[in-house]
Amino acid sequence: MLSKRIISCLDVRDGNLAKSVKFVDTKDIGDPVSTAAKYYENGIDELVLYDITASSDNRNIMLDVVNKVASRIFIPFSVGGGLRTVQDCTNVLLAGAEKVNVNTAAVANPNLISDTAKVFGAQAVVLSMDVLEVEISQKIPSGYEVVTHGGRIHTGIDALWWAKKGQELGAGELVINSIDADGTKEGYEIRLTRKIADSVSIPVIASGGGGKPSHLHDVLTEGGADAALIASILHYNEYTIKEIKDYLSSRGIKVRKT
């Protein structure tokens, strides 16, 4: 039986580690390479490096970070943020990542998913979507809308439709990031995660709102998620990976031992 995965997300800006709260007021809190290595040694199952660098001039700094991380950790990791073309995806995969995380650019150009999957396989393409709860309408029947630019831009796309479309285009996994829950540490968006997990056959990774181990338990059971992303609770040493996994294990969830 597969274990549920605990994945940590490291936001990287200009080569430094950052954690956003509701995607504004980011502050740098450390070095991504040594943090990645520390989490690896402490038993994280997978990592995401998310490039939130504003200027495209600094993209090469990110490739350097990817390369260094790949030489220090021996678990799968993906890279996202600012990947607009198949060439951008190729660059990070050649730098040592297993998977790419596409988000905004895939909304504008869905072929980015299929074109990348054709070259590297579906397992290499993760579709990440930022989702905001909105009023149910004809256009957004699920009541969840895909947004971009940290929630500032509404796309008019229904999140449930987009999740299914992403799978059809060849994404191998989905990250469902709730903008409402992100940074709140009050728990994942269970209802949203469940809706999507019930509608697709690829793994679903819940993101946004993880503040304590019971939140992970809830989204991995009630929410139907295959994996949960955590960030600030690790970055600020509120819980260790072992504490989280021991808790989940004690509540009957199969996780990889640390």
Next chain:
Amino acid sequence: MIAIIDYDAGNLTSVKRALDYLGIQSRITPDPDEIMTSERIIFPGVGHAASAMNTIIKRGLDQALKESYTKGTPILGICLGTQIILSHSMEGNTDCLGLIKGDCPEFKPENPRLKIPHMGWNQIRKLSDHPILDNVDPGDEFYFVHSFYPQPHNPSSILAVCEYEIEFPSVIGCNNLVATQFHPEKSGPAGLRILSNFSSWDGTIC
């Protein structure tokens, strides 16, 4: 020196990086002569069986592998490499190298909630005390990403199994050849132990 066979099958560098980290010398190479003269061979891979076989034959790597196997060079197959050492794969319905007699069927789970590919961390159960599995403990988990699985004809070639609705072979081997369906280079400390075991294995089974 370990030769890592380059047949354009994605992510060769991750195996190399893991060996570098362990201080084990290796070189990524598409050259049949270099492969045949190396001490050990790793046959990695991510990709599609039929298209991989095309490249392998075009580069003369099939002969290099067969000759190296015959003369006793320790060989480690990983993921797609594990599937291709069998006689046949259902992925693209293609004939493969046939170093171990067997086939490679596709997962067809009865439970609709079981996702394919089988992707993530899963435990293996040892059926053999093969040197490659030294210090691999019962609770150890490994990272898998695959939709097809190796099925040798001879049950004695199955060294470990893994459960995903069915029990399927996760480590297979015969003589100086051993192969894992999971990715040891992506399986944390337990995976690194397997690479380390391979680097000191002389190709014989005690």
